[in-house]
Amino acid sequence: MNFIVLGAGAIGCYVGGRLAAHGQSVCLVGRPHALQPIEQQGLKVTDLDGFDRTVPASALQLAATLADAAPSADSIILLCVKSGATESAARELVAACVPGTPVISLQNGVDNVARIAAMAPGLNVLAGMVPYNVVLRGAQVHRATAGHLQLQRDAVTERIAPVFNAAGLATVLPQDIRAVQWGKLLLNLNNPVNALSDLPLRQELLDRDCRRVFAALQTEALRVMARAGITPAQVTAVSPTLLPHVLRLPNWLFTRLAKRMLQIDATARSSMWDDLEAGRVTEIDALCGAVVRLAAQHGLAAPLNARMCALLGGPRQRLTGTQMRQVLGL
Structure with a gap:
């Protein structure tokens, strides 16, 4: 699978880092000042349960824009930008992604999926919920609390949930993601x-x-x-x-x-x-x-x-x- 994390902040780097540590193809899309420490040092991923792994920069793709990440037909977009950047992210998605591309919103709030779908109706936009607090300092990202990722039930998430679980991202697919x-x-x-x-x-x-x-x-x-x-x-x-x-x-x-x-x-x-x-x-x-x-x-x-x-x-x-x-x- 080809995961593209749009928004390489704390949540994006933690989820992307865990997937990359498990051998998945991961591209982190973020601002140059955020990606530079990772490019120089790799991405150190830790959590309060004792996980500690440094993903070398060579095991990650780093891109300044979604267009630079060049999403393909098999790409899965993990949207991790702050809610205030949802509209600008949706414009990037429309410009760079082919119709039907899965976009999983791992954002706070309840309105982001509807806002993206309104601007990018051809994409398969799905909701997610990240329960834990994550801290990013330079090239180290640390999960500071516990919980399970919850993803909207769909054929796409049924396929990726086992991958997330195997990568240490405990994931469930609830019946009612809105609730x-x-x-x-x-x-x-x-x-x-x-x-x-x-x-x-x-x-x-x-x-x-x-x-x-x-x-x-x-x-x-x-x-x-x-x-x-x-x-x-x-x-x-x-x-x-x-x-x-x-x-x-x-x-x-x-x-x-x-x-x-x-x-x-x-x-x-x-x-x-x-x-x-x-x-x-x-x-x-x-x-x-x-x-x-x-x-x-x-x-x-x-x-x-x-x-x-x-x-x-x-x-x-x-x-x-x-x-x-x-x-x-x-």
Whole structure:
């Protein structure tokens, strides 16, 4: 199989690196400054379970654009760009890919597949969900939390799932990928909390005030989903409806009931924190913004998620959990 990773960031390099370490043909498409360290040093791929492998640059193809990657009829595109770059990626896909080319979106958010399909109706666009946090530093990519990739069920994904599993990318094909995406979005509502807190993920989750903000965003989103007739899938050990209650618990009880949630590398942070630090546009519109839009479609308001959109859309801010609660009126 010929895998082309469009968007050689943290997720793209981890998935592509694991596939390449397993002997698959992989091309990483990204900006020259991101690919240069890999070209010079190879790609070191590690995870919290002890996997540690360096894929030599000679075992990877590196390309600045999708056109340079020259997709063929047997190529499978793994789309890993940030949600804000979806339209520009779709234009690249239309220009470079033959009709019917499989494109698997491994992006955050719930709207990307529809947006790509609208711009590239001839392609086979499929949804995926990446559950874990991945950190990219230069030529090293590290998976810092656990979970299973979930891919939309299709003849293509039925063919590649065994390859992913053999490469150490534990993969399942759920019956309802849309429900899975909304379940993941509920978890991603912690991304803006983490970004504003300026704390590593584990430390932020041990801050009860930060968790209360996270829980409030989830509770509001669940109310909106219920009005829209959406039942989010359970993508963690705790059901979506129970998770806000668990998050609000005092630390002594939370740490006992949420041990798996706290199995995070000490230095891991959200991708939104990375974007803020680098001065990039964040994915807040694909996360909290999606809740706000869904609410409006069904005659509701989502003021807490709207406020987070405003906070992350302006100048860089750093707020404690207590300050966030005050800003949101909690």
